[in-house]
Every structure is written in structure tokens, then in C-alpha cells.
Amino acid sequence: METKEENFPNDSTMESIKSLTEKDAKTFLNLIYALIKDNENPSEQLISNVLTIFEKQLPRVAKARQNKN
Template sequence: MEEQDGRVSNDTTVESIKSLTDKDAKTFLNLIYAVLKDNTSPKEQLISNVLSIYEKQIPRVVKARQNRNDGSS
């Protein structure tokens, strides 16, 4: 469930993370590592970038996988 500012609730984010496959989790961990490693942005932007992965990208991947699985049944 999205909040008014477009962000996903913490509970939804946690459930999305729990729904990741091992491959997805490793991919996102590598993405987060790359964001942190190559950081030249201010701390606030860095935090925003990592939060975006958790709040937007992970739920999208989980939803896309669920939709794909529902369509292939």
C-alpha cells in the first residue's frame, strides 16, 4: 500500500523483501553496494537513492514476478 507521498509502507517493503528470490536479493545487494561504493553525492542523496531501491524497485520486481506467475498458470 502506497502512502500519500508515493512511498510504500514499511510493512509492505518488508513483505516485498521477504518475497525476493535468492537471485533477486543478491542483485539488489550488488546494486546497493554499487550505489554506496561509487558515491559522490551528499549523504541525503545517498540515503534517498538506497531508500528508493527498497521502497520502489524491490516492490516492483516482486509485483512483476507475481503477475508473470499468475499469467502463466
């Protein structure tokens, strides 16, 4: 069983979020909105898809943004 702490993004994910540009953040919000709006998956799959954005895609974009600067 998951604890409450496991439901929240870890510190590195939070740092990734903080380093996004406004344009990056809007893009991710639009992606998450589309997943929710067009959701035909069970709720577990929807949550998994959104978590993948936070755990994998956000850090990649943040790292690419840092390397670009």
C-alpha cells in the same frame, strides 16, 4: 524531524523483500553496494537513492515475480 519509525521500511516493503528470489536479492544488494562504493553524492542523496530501491524498485520486482508465478 523524522521519528525512528520513519527510518524503517513499512510492512509492504518488508513483504516485498520476503518475496524476492535469491537472485533478485543478490542483484539488489549489488546495486546498493555499487551506490555506496562509488558514492560521490552527499549522504542525504545516497540515503535517498537507497530508499528509492526499497520503496519503489523492490515492490515492482516482487509484484512482477508474483504475476509470473
